Amino acid sequence: MSLEVKNLFKSFEGKKVLSNISFKIENGQTLGVIGFSGSGKSTLLKIISGILEKDSGEIIYPKNSEIAMSFQYSALFDFLDVYDNIAFPLVERKEFRLKYTKEEISKIVKEKLKLVGLEGIENLYPSELSGGMQKRVGFARAIVTNPKIILYDEPTAGLDPVTSTMIEDYIVRLKNELNASCVVVTHQLSTIKRAVDYVIMLYQGNVVFEGSVQELLEGKNDYARQFVSASINGPMNIATR
Amino acid sequence: MFELNKTLTYQGFTLMWEEIKDFLITLGKMGCDFCSVLKYIFRLRINFAEVIEQSKRFAYDSIPISLTIVGMTSAIIVMQLAPELAKQGGADYTGMLSALVMVRELAVVMSGFAIISMVGSSFASEIASMAVTEQLNAMKVLKVDPIEFLVVPRFVAGVLFMPMIFIISATFGLICAGYVSNITADLSLLNYYTSLWHGLYVRDIFIAILKASFFGGTIALISCSCGYSTRGGAKEVGIATTKAVVWSFLAIALWDFIFASVFYL
Numbered sequence: 001m002s003l004e005v006k007n008l009f010k011s012f013e014g015k016k017v018l019s020n021i022s023f024k025i026e027n028g029q030t031l032g033v034i035g036f037s038g039s040g041k042s043t044l045l046k047i048i049s050g051i052l053e054k055d056s057g058e059i060i061y062p063k064n065s066e067i068a069m070s071f072q073y074s075a076l077f078d079f080l081d082v083y084d085n086i087a088f089p090l091v092e093r094k095e096f097r098l099k100y101t102k103e104e105i106s107k108i109v110k111e112k113l114k115l116v117g118l119e120g121i122e123n124l125y126p127s128e129l130s131g132g133m134q135k136r137v138g139f140a141r142a143i144v145t146n147p148k149i150i151l152y153d154e155p156t157a158g159l160d161p162v163t164s165t166m167i168e169d170y171i172v173r174l175k176n177e178l179n180a181s182c183v184v185v186t187h188q189l190s191t192i193k194r195a196v197d198y199v200i201m202l203y204q205g206n207v208v209f210e211g212s213v214q215e216l217l218e219g220k221n222d223y224a225r226q227f228v229s230a231s232i233n234g235p236m237n238i239a240t241r
Numbered sequence: 242m243f244e245l246n247k248t249l250t251y252q253g254f255t256l257m258w259e260e261i262k263d264f265l266i267t268l269g270k271m272g273c274d275f276c277s278v279l280k281y282i283f284r285l286r287i288n289f290a291e292v293i294e295q296s297k298r299f300a301y302d303s304i305p306i307s308l309t310i311v312g313m314t315s316a317i318i319v320m321q322l323a324p325e326l327a328k329q330g331g332a333d334y335t336g337m338l339s340a341l342v343m344v345r346e347l348a349v350v351m352s353g354f355a356i357i358s359m360v361g362s363s364f365a366s367e368i369a370s371m372a373v374t375e376q377l378n379a380m381k382v383l384k385v386d387p388i389e390f391l392v393v394p395r396f397v398a399g400v401l402f403m404p405m406i407f408i409i410s411a412t413f414g415l416i417c418a419g420y421v422s423n424i425t426a427d428l429s430l431l432n433y434y435t436s437l438w439h440g441l442y443v444r445d446i447f448i449a450i451l452k453a454s455f456f457g458g459t460i461a462l463i464s465c466s467c468g469y470s471t472r473g474g475a476k477e478v479g480i481a482t483t484k485a486v487v488w489s490f491l492a493i494a495l496w497d498f499i500f501a502s503v504f505y506l
Contacts, residue, residue, distance in 0.1 A: 049382045068382065075379035077371075089383040092390060141383075 002027045002065075002181035003048070003149050008057035010043055010205075017043050019205045021057070025198070027148075030175055030182040032196030032213070034227060036236060039202040041185040045069065045151045048183065061149060068142035069151040074134040076126040076141070083109055083122035086141045096145070112140040115177065116170055132163035136170065143174055150174065152184040156191050168194040189228065192216065201227060203236050267484070271466045277388045278396050278462065291394035292401075298360055299402040299457075307355035307410045311348050315339065315414035316421045318347075323426035332428050336436030339418040344445045345505075348411035350497060353456040355410075356403060357489040361464040364395055365485035368468025369478040377469070392465040396458055403457025404450045411449070452500045459496060460489045 003025045010018040018040045025031045033041045046052040048059055049069045061067070076085050086109045090096040100108070113119055116136040126134055135155060142150060155171060156164035172195050175182050184196055192199060192213055199216045201209035201223055208223040209216065219225030226234030281287065323335045368391060371377050377387045419433045467485035471477050 046378070051378045051381055069379070071375050071379060073374065075375040077376055077379070078374075089385060092383075092385045141379075145383075 002029075002061060003183070004058075004060040005044075005048065006058040006060065008044070008047065008059070009055045010040070010047060010052070011055060017205050018047070018202075021202075021205075021207060023200055023207075023210070025181040025183065027181055028175065028179050029197045030171070030184060030195055032192045032199040033183060033185045033202065034187065034192065034199060034216075035202035037187075040205045041202055042072070042153055044202070045153050045183065045185055048149075049151055065149055066145045066147035067149045067151065068145065068147035070135070070138045070142050070153065070155055072154040072157055074126070074138040076134055076137055078126050081123055081125050082113070082118075082129070082137050085126070085137060086112055086144050088141065089145055108144060109140075112144050113137075115143070115174070116140045132159055132167065135159070135167055139170060139174060143178060146178060148178070148180050150178070150180050150182045152182065152186075154185055154187065156186065156188050161190070164188065164190060165194070171195040189217075208235075267467070267470070267488070270470050271463060274388060274392060274466045274469065275462055277386075278393050281386075281389050281393045282397070286389060286393070287397055288390065288394050291390070292397045295395050295398035296402045298363070299356065299398055299406065302363070303352075303355050303359040303406060304409065306359055307352045307406055308413050310351045310355050311343075311410040311414040312417040314347055314351055315343055315418040318342065319418040319421045320425050323422040323428060327426040327428070332422075332426050333432055333436050335422045335426065335428055336419070336433040336438070337440030339415060339422075339433075340437045340440030341445070343411050343414045343418070344441065344449050346497070348414050349407045349449050349453050349456065350493065352403070352406050352410045352453070353460065353493045354490070356399075356406065356457065356460050357464075357486055357493070360399075361460045361489050362482050362486050364461060364464035365468040366478055366482045368465055369471035369481040370468075372469060372471040373474055373478060387469065392462070392469065395461045395465055399457030399459075399461030400454050401457070403460075404453040407449060407453035448500065448504050452496065455496050455500075456493055459492045463488045463492060 004023070006022050008018055008021040009016070021040075021044060023031060033044060035041050043052065047054045049067055077088065080088065083106075084091075087105050090100060090105045090108065096105075109122070110119070113122065116139050118133060118136050118140070121129070121133070121137075126137070129137065152171060156167050159167060168191050171182065171184065171191075174180070182195075184191060186192065186196075196213055199209070199211060199213055200207050201216075203223060209221055209227075211220050211224070216224045217228060219228055222235045225231075226236055319335065319339055322338065323332065326332050326335055326338075368377075368387075371387075371391075380387045380390060415437060419430055419437070422428045422433055423430055464485040467481045467488065471481040
């Protein structure tokens with residue numbers, strides 16, 4: 001398997017945010033993580049990516065695997081242009097600096113930009129790009145080290161439906177290109193349908209649904225049914241969000 | 242009435258405790274950040290291109306305001322001091338006193354204030370904005386330590402370039418003082434510079450340079466550390482910037498006191 005999370009617990013100032021989370025993703029698979037805002041989805045990604053420390057539990061993935069993350073608001077470095085944003089890890093990390101020449105780095109950056117359909121924008125700054133373009137530059141920066149695990153935090157948030165579809169296509173394309181395992185945190189059913197193989201649903205830090213996309217859409221349990229039907233009536237209490 | 246007083250006292254103590262806790266937490270974070278900075282410096286993991294980039298900010302951004310503040314302050318002091326000294330028959334001491342005041346205290350402290358307002362505040366707000374827009378998290382995921390990439394070059398630039406700003410500002414301040422004493426007390430420039438020469442001690446200059454280095458490093462560290470630990474949104478960016486400025490002012494006052502006690506007591 002490529003990524004396994006075992007009995008993960010996390011709390012902030014005594015408040016449980018994640019409770020006994022476990023899942024496995026095989027190589028080339030995409031896991032969708034859904035749930036209300038504040039259910040612990042982003043915290044889960046931050047723990048897998050190493051931004052946050054876990055309280056207990058295990059995160060198992062092959063040694064020396066690169067983990068990449070695409071952030072909800074892209075998190076591009078606003079003081080660098082697109083080229084420098086993408087080249088950032090290659091230039092700043094010693095192992096890549098020793099491995100690649102300047103010309104090779106330039107070639108890699110151009111390849112990755114081509115992969116996300118954004119050739120010729122190397123000299124633009126993040127503030128000069130649209131939301132969709134920023135997301136794609138974020139993707140290009142995330143995959144520049146050829147990661148085997150890619151985490152997406154709400155990749156289609158704030159985008160129009162057409163751009164969202166394009167982003168979903170890129171998620172699938174990048175996964176196939178790199179044979180990576182992906183975790184996609186999303187609220188969008190369209191993203192689940194198009195880009196995800198398997199789904200877990202979080203509610204108040206617990207996994208309340210686990211199954212295939214088909215099972216989610218069919219409403220395998222009450223939680224899935226409430227989420228898919230976007231109903232305010234059901235086991236998930238909106239007031240406690 | 243008694244109950245109300247009790248409640249107010251309790252609230253007052255709670256608030257004070259919160260402030261003390263916040264102070265200790267901030268101090269602890271700064272200590273940790275300082276240790277990380279030293280770790281990278283000792284391993285010679287310093288991005289010199291970035292140091293030069295940050296040094297430009299020290300030089301271009303703060304030199305004009307530093308020269309203005311030091312020049313004006315020295316002019317104001319000499320404007321009041323020189324005529325009084327002339328009345329007492331001590332006009333010849335104007336240059337010497339100016340040199341003592343300027344080199345030992347005024348130039349370095351005033352330059353420090355200029356650096357805090359121009360560079361320190363911008364370091365804090367810039368890094369705080371990066372923190373709240375997840376750019377620091379992105380750096381961590383890309384396995385680049387923000388302390389190494391952002392804080393170390395700013396700290397090194399502060400330590401190296403603050404003394405230069407001090408030297409330029411002090412020289413400018415002494416020149417301004419010379420012209421003002423010439424105008425207000427009719428002291429010739431030759432007399433002023435001769436007197437000034439007698440008040441300039443190599444020891445004082447070295448102590449001031451060392452003090453400027455400490456100031457530069459402290460301002461950079463406090464500003465970066467306040468920005469680095471920011472969580473939240475725009476409001477917190479503002480709070481972090483204010484905190485960086487206030488803490489830097491206090492730290493400079495404290496360093497100044499320590500230097501005066503160690504070298505001149």
